[in-house]
Amino acid sequence: MTPANPDDRLVRALAALAPRAAQAPxxxxxxxxxxxxxxxxxxxxxxxxxxxGAAGMPDAAAERLAxxxxxxxxxxxxxxxxxCMDDAEERRGRRCLHRVHGESTAILAALAxxxxxxxxxxxxxxxxxAPVRRAALALVETVMGPDGIVGGQAxxxxxxxxxxTPAAIGRIAWRKTGTLLWLSLALPALxxxxxxxxxxxxxxxxxxxxxxxxAIDDIGDVLSTSVxxxxxxxxxxxxxxxxxxxxxxxxxxxRRVGRLLGQARATIAGLAAADSRLAFLARWHETMFVxxxxxxxxx
Amino acid sequence: MTPANPDDRLVRALAALAPRAAQAPxxxxxxxxxxxxxxxxxxxxxxxxxxxGAAGMPDAAAERLAxxxxxxxxxxxxxxxxxCMDDAEERRGRRCLHRVHGESTAILAALAxxxxxxxxxxxxxxxxxAPVRRAALALVETVMGPDGIVGGQAxxxxxxxxxxTPAAIGRIAWRKTGTLLWLSLALPALxxxxxxxxxxxxxxxxxxxxxxxxAIDDIGDVLSTSVxxxxxxxxxxxxxxxxxxxxxxxxxxxRRVGRLLGQARATIAGLAAADSRLAFLARWHETMFVxxxxxxxxx
Numbered sequence: 001m002t003p004a005n006p007d008d009r010l011v012r013a014l015a016a017l018a019p020r021a022a023q024a025p026x027x028x029x030x031x032x033x034x035x036x037x038x039x040x041x042x043x044x045x046x047x048x049x050x051x052x053g054a055a056g057m058p059d060a061a062a063e064r065l066a067x068x069x070x071x072x073x074x075x076x077x078x079x080x081x082x083x084c085m086d087d088a089e090e091r092r093g094r095r096c097l098h099r100v101h102g103e104s105t106a107i108l109a110a111l112a113x114x115x116x117x118x119x120x121x122x123x124x125x126x127x128x129x130a131p132v133r134r135a136a137l138a139l140v141e142t143v144m145g146p147d148g149i150v151g152g153q154a155x156x157x158x159x160x161x162x163x164x165t166p167a168a169i170g171r172i173a174w175r176k177t178g179t180l181l182w183l184s185l186a187l188p189a190l191x192x193x194x195x196x197x198x199x200x201x202x203x204x205x206x207x208x209x210x211x212x213x214x215a216i217d218d219i220g221d222v223l224s225t226s227v228x229x230x231x232x233x234x235x236x237x238x239x240x241x242x243x244x245x246x247x248x249x250x251x252x253x254x255r256r257v258g259r260l261l262g263q264a265r266a267t268i269a270g271l272a273a274a275d276s277r278l279a280f281l282a283r284w285h286e287t288m289f290v291x292x293x294x295x296x297x298x299x
Numbered sequence: 300m301t302p303a304n305p306d307d308r309l310v311r312a313l314a315a316l317a318p319r320a321a322q323a324p325x326x327x328x329x330x331x332x333x334x335x336x337x338x339x340x341x342x343x344x345x346x347x348x349x350x351x352g353a354a355g356m357p358d359a360a361a362e363r364l365a366x367x368x369x370x371x372x373x374x375x376x377x378x379x380x381x382x383c384m385d386d387a388e389e390r391r392g393r394r395c396l397h398r399v400h401g402e403s404t405a406i407l408a409a410l411a412x413x414x415x416x417x418x419x420x421x422x423x424x425x426x427x428x429a430p431v432r433r434a435a436l437a438l439v440e441t442v443m444g445p446d447g448i449v450g451g452q453a454x455x456x457x458x459x460x461x462x463x464t465p466a467a468i469g470r471i472a473w474r475k476t477g478t479l480l481w482l483s484l485a486l487p488a489l490x491x492x493x494x495x496x497x498x499x500x501x502x503x504x505x506x507x508x509x510x511x512x513x514a515i516d517d518i519g520d521v522l523s524t525s526v527x528x529x530x531x532x533x534x535x536x537x538x539x540x541x542x543x544x545x546x547x548x549x550x551x552x553x554r555r556v557g558r559l560l561g562q563a564r565a566t567i568a569g570l571a572a573a574d575s576r577l578a579f580l581a582r583w584h585e586t587m588f589v590x591x592x593x594x595x596x597x598x
């Protein structure tokens with residue numbers, strides 16, 4: 001699985017399972033199709049598929065759950081880009097959805113994807129025992145709510161007014177980035193009813209990965225141009241947004257990434273020692289993080 | 300249950316079950332508390348509680364489901380009021396949430412309520428058999444998605460550019476207003492596994508009620524002031540929004556309301572003949588609709 005070359009199966013599923021809007025006004029229909037046709041790197045969906053494989057989840061269920069996680073993520077991007085949030089111009093190498101289709105349509109498209117995501121996740125968990133379904137509901141609520149993405153985005157927007165410490169930046173990175181990686185790892189695992197220690201390790205891995213992922217993005221924002229990243233660059237400084245590379249300097253941010261990746265590797269080693277099916281995590285870690293950090297360093 | 304005098308039990312549940320945001324920035328926390336403290340008329344929650352009583356649903360489950368429906372409704376109001384949508388100034392007799400707390404916070408608060416609503420509904424249906432849970436998921440998806448509220452709001456915003464016919468106005472009223480009334484009726488019924496004919500009748504009742512409810516609102520928008528309605532008045536004409544009283548004139552709109560209420564009464568008579576526990580619908584109809592239409596006519 002090479003992150004730069006999206007899996008056809010996932011791209012097809014993302015289009016096939018997207019919100020149906022045959023009766024909706026043309027503006028919303030077009031916006032939904034446009035958004036579904038820009039799949040991005042699919043990091044979360046790929047991670048979920050890999051985790052689902054290790055959990056023994058059937059392919060059709062794994063695809064639905066992978067799409068759910070991507071739709072939640074996509075909705076958060078559509079809303080984060082709005083003028084009242086990050087006021088972004090580009091996303092995934094193209095003009096932001098709200099700049100093409102209008103703000104109201106972008107908001108409604110985000111809601112349609114969120115609605116679809118809850119339905120897909122609910123369908124996947126429907127055959128599982130009640131305690132598993134309740135645990136999945138609680139996990140999704142934590143990740144999507146004020147303790148997760150919603151709270152992370154609120155803290156992101158309030159960042160300029162508070163203490164701009166690395167710790168505050170880390171809390172935001174956990175909520176905005178780590179929680180969705182955790183969800184991608186933990187939803188398939190939950191489906192298979194793992195031991196509590198296994199679940200806690202997955203949460204730690206989501207934390208280390210989320211912080212590293214965001215820090216690499218932060219370094220990228222400071223160093224790169226829009227052409228390289230496919231989204232509006234160097235906005236963090238302009239908007240006083242949390243950015244570890246701005247707070248620590250680029251060299252120290254790189255060292256921090258190195259430490260986080262070491263902690264992630266140690267967590268993965270523990271997980272793989274307990275369950276050999278989790279060896280995929282080490283490969284995913286190398287492809288997605290180490291190679292990504294190195295390419296940013298070279299850029 | 301008098302709609303003008305909110306039930307303390309519901310108001311307490313709405314505050315107790317609202318999204319928890321202890322770790323979130325103060326702006327989001329305050330906005331969530333503010334929104335939960337303005338319960339409105341609670342028409343949907345009251346209707347759901349009455350429907351849940353007839354379905355034999357335990358009180359705690361009924362309260363959770365009533366709050367879920369109110370939170371979905373509240374989220375749709377918070378988003379409808381945004382500058383890019385209706386650009387409203389007042390809601391429930393006070394300044395709109397986004398005017399007090401900012402647009403981004405209002406959007407994030409709406410997402411937190413939506414997330415909470417899915418969780419609460421999922422918890423209530425967790426003990427039910429898989430087919431019941433799947434049916435509930437499908438119902439919620441229809442009501443909340445492009446065929447329901449999301450599509451209704453998109454059609455509302457696109458209304459000025461299309462044919463401004465009573466039929467187009469009716470389709471929007473069904474999606475924006477009827478579907479949530481249908482959800483309030485049908486979710487508790489689904490929980491109790493009713494016959495398909497019963498479910499279809501509930502959908503028709505949601506349609507008649509939704510169209511009547513919206514038409515009464517339309518008449519109110521044309522005739523009333525902000526002080527009377529607790530929200531920004533006479534905006535429909537200013538914004539070229541769908542309004543039956545503007546399309547047909549107030550007297551013809553009143554006649555249409557009369558016909559819809561007659562169709563609703565006939566549907567209720569059929570439902571109550573098949574199941575005497577549904578007699579509550581006739582009382583609800585009188586209190587909520589006939590009295591409301593009469594008070595608007597007198598105003």
